[in-house]
Amino acid sequence: MAYLQRKGSIGGTVARELKLAVGALNIRLHPHSPELYDQYLQALYDLRLPVRIRGDRFGMITLLDRRNIEEGLIKGYLRTFTKIDPTSKWFDENSLEDADPDLLKKISIPANAHPNSSAFRFTMNVRKHILTFEQYSGGRQLTPNSAEAIFLGLSDDQLIVQQFGPVKISILQDRTSLERIFKLRRLKSVRFIIDRPNPDIWDDDLEGQIDNQLAAAHAQRIEIAYTAPPGGALQETPSLRRLGTAALANGEVEAKGYDGDGHVRISTRDNPRIDQIRYDPEVESEAAAFDRLRRSMEANQG
Secondary structure, eight states: OOEEEEEOTTSOEEEEEEEEEEEEEEEEOSSOOHHHHHHHHHHHHHHOOOEEEETTEEEEEEEEEOTTGGGTEEEEEEEEEEOOOTTSOOEETTTTEEOOHHHHTTOOOOTTOOSSOEEEEEEEETTTTEEEEEEEETTEEOOHHHHHHHHHHHHTSHHHHHHHOOOEEEEOBOHHHHHHHHTOSEEEEEEEEEESOOTTTSOHHHHHHHHHHHHHTTOSEEEEEEEOOTTOOOOOOHHHHHHHHHHHHHEEEEEEEEETTEEEEEEGGGSBOOEEEEEOTTTSOHHHHHHHHHHHHHHTOO
8 A cells, every 4th residue: 555654753653644546537418417417327337237448357337326416426436357257278377387177177256256356436526527536546546548448338338328329438638738739849730639519618609619510510529630831830829728628628639749859749648637645544534535636626627
């Protein structure tokens, strides 16, 4: 377990400060309403479906707590685990060969039991459609890509698609990657990829124009690209900044240019936003520390 010892005034160890980190997903349904996001999350949980993250690693929602729904919050747990393929080959580390069939007959693992399990808190703010999850706690880690894979896998289930239609899920990205783009010595090109807009990130006229265009074309995303003329460089404008901020939560930004060391390519998706703190478990519970970090994540979105 990761910790930092704090020394008291007389040199003794006072407490252990534990590390806690969170990431977040922006989950978007149409039309937007807290009630629809509440129904969506309940429907995902009701599937009781393990989805593949990668290889033999799976994940699923194992608990929902709706006691704070009046505040627009639904809490729960994600659990990841390993699914063993009973038909795969087994290795005997003593003989350094495939395990003998007689040895395998002694193995008895119930089909519903899975090893290497880890649990991670999450909270869905149904008013802001932001789902914050534990990225690191007590030596356990859930990457943003893994959390995204779990919710994408569940959202692709036929029952969910039939009830809610296409669900757009984006990893919230670190704004420092956008700053790096705009601070390039020569910004040659930048491409903003934005999934179908939300009313809460666009002015009424702009949101309406883009949403109408996407709907008419049966499209789910829009890409806006700027390219500098030969020998020139793009300049940051309020419009570019606004597009970039929207893309951090609703898509991604890709850029090409030159810094002090030569040609670079930057994608904000390569830099998910991770917020972290250290807390004293003798003063604050992990649940309280998570909620404090979750509120900060939501307040500083974009």
